[in-house]
Amino acid sequence: MSREFFVTNTLQEAKAELDKNYRMQLPEAETSTILEALDRVVAEDVVSPIDLPTFTRSTMDGYAVRSGDTHGASDQSPIYLNLVGEIGMGEEPKIGLKVTEAVKISTGGMLPKESDAVVMVEYTEKVGDQVEIVKAVAPGENTMQKGEDVQKGSIVLGQGQVIQTQDIGILAGIGLTGLKVFRRPKVAIISTGDEIVNADEDVPPGKIRDINSLSLAASVSKDGAIPILKGIVKDDFKALKARLDEALKEADLVLVSGGSSVGTRDVTLDVIDATGKPGVLVHGISMKPGKPTIIAVCQNKPVFGLSGHPGAALVVYRFLVSPFLRRLRGEMLNRNLDMPRTLKAKLDVNIVSTNGRADFVRVELLEKDGQTWAKPLYGSSGLLKTLLKADGIVYVPLEKSGLKKGQEVLVELL
Amino acid sequence: MSREFFVTNTLQEAKAELDKNYRMQLPEAETSTILEALDRVVAEDVVSPIDLPTFTRSTMDGYAVRSGDTHGASDQSPIYLNLVGEIGMGEEPKIGLKVTEAVKISTGGMLPKESDAVVMVEYTEKVGDQVEIVKAVAPGENTMQKGEDVQKGSIVLGQGQVIQTQDIGILAGIGLTGLKVFRRPKVAIISTGDEIVNADEDVPPGKIRDINSLSLAASVSKDGAIPILKGIVKDDFKALKARLDEALKEADLVLVSGGSSVGTRDVTLDVIDATGKPGVLVHGISMKPGKPTIIAVCQNKPVFGLSGHPGAALVVYRFLVSPFLRRLRGEMLNRNLDMPRTLKAKLDVNIVSTNGRADFVRVELLEKDGQTWAKPLYGSSGLLKTLLKADGIVYVPLEKSGLKKGQEVLVELL
Numbered sequence: 167m168s169r170e171f172f173v174t175n176t177l178q179e180a181k182a183e184l185d186k187n188y189r190m191q192l193p194e195a196e197t198s199t200i201l202e203a204l205d206r207v208v209a210e211d212v213v214s215p216i217d218l219p220t221f222t223r224s225t226m227d228g229y230a231v232r233s234g235d236t237h238g239a240s241d242q243s244p245i246y247l248n249l250v251g252e253i254g255m256g257e258e259p260k261i262g263l264k265v266t267e268a269v270k271i272s273t274g275g276m277l278p279k280e281s282d283a284v285v286m287v288e289y290t291e292k293v294g295d296q297v298e299i300v301k302a303v304a305p306g307e308n309t310m311q312k313g314e315d316v317q318k319g320s321i322v323l324g325q326g327q328v329i330q331t332q333d334i335g336i337l338a339g340i341g342l343t344g345l346k347v348f349r350r351p352k353v354a355i356i357s358t359g360d361e362i363v364n365a366d367e368d369v370p371p372g373k374i375r376d377i378n379s380l381s382l383a384a385s386v387s388k389d390g391a392i393p394i395l396k397g398i399v400k401d402d403f404k405a406l407k408a409r410l411d412e413a414l415k416e417a418d419l420v421l422v423s424g425g426s427s428v429g430t431r432d433v434t435l436d437v438i439d440a441t442g443k444p445g446v447l448v449h450g451i452s453m454k455p456g457k458p459t460i461i462a463v464c465q466n467k468p469v470f471g472l473s474g475h476p477g478a479a480l481v482v483y484r485f486l487v488s489p490f491l492r493r494l495r496g497e498m499l500n501r502n503l504d505m506p507r508t509l510k511a512k513l514d515v516n517i518v519s520t521n522g523r524a525d526f527v528r529v530e531l532l533e534k535d536g537q538t539w540a541k542p543l544y545g546s547s548g549l550l551k552t553l554l555k556a557d558g559i560v561y562v563p564l565e566k567s568g569l570k571k572g573q574e575v576l577v578e579l580l
Numbered sequence: 581m582s583r584e585f586f587v588t589n590t591l592q593e594a595k596a597e598l599d600k601n602y603r604m605q606l607p608e609a610e611t612s613t614i615l616e617a618l619d620r621v622v623a624e625d626v627v628s629p630i631d632l633p634t635f636t637r638s639t640m641d642g643y644a645v646r647s648g649d650t651h652g653a654s655d656q657s658p659i660y661l662n663l664v665g666e667i668g669m670g671e672e673p674k675i676g677l678k679v680t681e682a683v684k685i686s687t688g689g690m691l692p693k694e695s696d697a698v699v700m701v702e703y704t705e706k707v708g709d710q711v712e713i714v715k716a717v718a719p720g721e722n723t724m725q726k727g728e729d730v731q732k733g734s735i736v737l738g739q740g741q742v743i744q745t746q747d748i749g750i751l752a753g754i755g756l757t758g759l760k761v762f763r764r765p766k767v768a769i770i771s772t773g774d775e776i777v778n779a780d781e782d783v784p785p786g787k788i789r790d791i792n793s794l795s796l797a798a799s800v801s802k803d804g805a806i807p808i809l810k811g812i813v814k815d816d817f818k819a820l821k822a823r824l825d826e827a828l829k830e831a832d833l834v835l836v837s838g839g840s841s842v843g844t845r846d847v848t849l850d851v852i853d854a855t856g857k858p859g860v861l862v863h864g865i866s867m868k869p870g871k872p873t874i875i876a877v878c879q880n881k882p883v884f885g886l887s888g889h890p891g892a893a894l895v896v897y898r899f900l901v902s903p904f905l906r907r908l909r910g911e912m913l914n915r916n917l918d919m920p921r922t923l924k925a926k927l928d929v930n931i932v933s934t935n936g937r938a939d940f941v942r943v944e945l946l947e948k949d950g951q952t953w954a955k956p957l958y959g960s961s962g963l964l965k966t967l968l969k970a971d972g973i974v975y976v977p978l979e980k981s982g983l984k985k986g987q988e989v990l991v992e993l994l
Contacts, residue, residue: 201801256773257786258786276785330994332894334798338789338794365755366757372667372672372689372690375754377749379752380748384618384749480749509923
């Protein structure tokens, strides 16, 4: 029965098929402390309850004045203002500032409401109970206005944004103690194959340790989701069916990796298809590595069948599963999030590809003549060492039969 | 006493001064499970105890053969070999392969020791107890050799490497259950200033909430270290001295942020200098923002005094503290680690700078005409919003008086 599914889709078609059949919903929200919110996704727009700063502050050490009083002040014709005191740090000025009066102020100090500018200390001299001013200031000069950083009622962080280091500071600044973030999705990971043994077991001849469970779990963690290791299942319909049912109960998304043989692929396909409607949506994507990839929806949860080859599994994870999982965790993908992950480089040698198949070529980045070069690393998709050495991946589109040496390419950084 | 330290160093000179006075040692090692090792630093070279794969495997579904037996096989003159069985997945072949014999094998299956290649199933046909072969194979064809991925005794991960997603898989593959990683450094964070109140407190007029403690703590976590929040201290010699002494006992590195006024800066400087030899090494760096930065070594621990301006504190953290902290956690900085953090872009407008001062200009990245453009975001160093909007920072070197529109610049991604 499996053969009928074996159609060749492009990666884009495969993604569209999944989107058509899976009703993506926003995850539930939960409350996080500010510091623990780092790298989490904002669940509700954060609206500032206050102006930041909450008052007009000095950005220099000097004297708070009415700017009009300094009009025309210069080295040649200094102006003298009456010094009426000093504003202590963190204090509300108690001094009302009359015309031709000045008050000493430090950086960060609160301006008296009658003053509108600060003269830097460098342009002043204290002369008895007066201050000599040799430079005029414009209204607002050397001050940070109330609400200049954040206006009361403005959206500081929007729903779907991933919280970065610099966001944590502003959340503290507006006085939030906690905020709503999306719950982290759970991702169950199943490894299949008669030849697979646990990573911590001895390996009899003919068998191989389970690489994919842990490398996929690490990838899932990196994407801000919670991996659930569901262990290894033999190439057996009933055993895999039971494990998949269990996984679908516990997780929001299921990854089934391997085995690499035709027999295992068939069992995996049949089990996934028997586990719920609509079942298998895509079997086979015209990409290399990653051709035998399965995409399914069972019990309204997405299920991905990945190659048993560790290198291939990670490439498909990166280009198919990861963007989907990030949307699943409520992330609104935008320029800011994707930017740091790509880089332009020149190709070091020709890349030969097959027209009608998208190739994902692992590359090493080299700096030469002030230019970044991408050097392809060749090796079978089962080889881990090309992934270990790789800095990124160059994508050769379906319609191209290759890329030329010296050509500028976009490298997806790993 | 503080004035004598006020010398203007370049950032490079400042870093060199610290390196000269601080004896950097490798951190202690501790054992981690493989999965928890993600993003940690390798403390001891990981040497593979085995060849990976542990046996020569087939990379295709087909027939394992002696390649010599297929010599000359083609559509026109097929060759017939005697089919002597099938190798089950995960099994050691029990069949000895004689000349002109073939055995069925699946992808990932173990080759009989007498065979040296696999004929893909597409080029074969089963005819009774024989298999017809229409394509010759070379020695090694369609196989992955024992040890091709990792050779027994080779270094899989070197000391100082940061463990990435793809490394986790190989650690599983070679059967490690745990490995030695460096202990995470502890970083104490103190905020100073009479105007600072806790982020979760109400703000009376003239005061401002503590932004730096949390944004620095988030940065420290991102760098793989453990932040210890030491709270807010008033501008008072004795109080700050007591807090700094406590911090030096608990942490491997201390950050003192703010206050922004001259008075606070003086207290901070005097306290740091009184807390141990050699004390303050650098006071003032010719960079903007970040000029009033303090670098010190007290009780053989590095102490950094950062600006109270949140934007300035984060820039100095990024360019001074972060690279130091990453070395402190045992990271051997190399191309792989630094690469993803920079990107080339064209400058959107002229940047005017002062010769003799390094400027760190926050920029937004824009895609236009298939080209990445860096657009400077202006605002005082106290403004958080320029940091929130910023994708990265463009560095204007000391000796330049600016950068020209259209010029290619290197953007450090935030």
